[in-house]
Amino acid sequence: MKNLLLVAIALFTLNATAQNEKIKKSPTKKERINALKNQSPEDIATVKTAKLTKQLDLSEDQQKKVYAVLLEHTEKGQKNNIRRKEMITSEKKMSRAESKKEVMKQREVEMNAINSKLKAILNAKQYEIYEQTVRKNRKPNQKIMMKKN
DSSP: OHHHHHHHHHHHHHHHHHHHSOOOOOOOHHHHHHHHHTSOHHHHHHHHHHHHHHHHTOOHHHHHHHHHHHHHHHHHHHHHHHHHHHHHHSSSOOOHHHHHHHHHHHHHHHHHHHHHHHHHHSOHHHHHHHHHHHHHHSOTTSOOOOOOO
16 A cells, blocks of 8 residues: 555656656747748858858868858848749739749759859768758658759
8 A cells, every 4th residue: 555655646746847847849840931031141141051061071261152152042042032922912923833833943943053053162072961961851752952963
């Protein structure tokens, strides 16, 4: 009987203390996207450059060149987002499927341009690591926008 009482008290105490601890939630995809929307292109390019520097062990010269490429890409992306929103609200509305196809074509062209620029900046080993990272981060049902050059 004593053992049963001790087990019940232990479970009750454990349950009570477990309820008090806050559960850390990682930000959702939507929250990460909203956080990026509020940042300037320079901030986004800086963060992405720092991430690539850590992954690929970039030199100072490579960092500057990668930053320039990413800054240009980020600025273009923000302009394209504004243009897409205008197209949706304009009199000449596109259907959801048409706009999605157009967006995918634009992204593929942009990714191919970025990849070719990064290939010129990075050495073969760094580019291979970059390629693997991009492939790993893609969802299985998404097209891989890596074009073999």
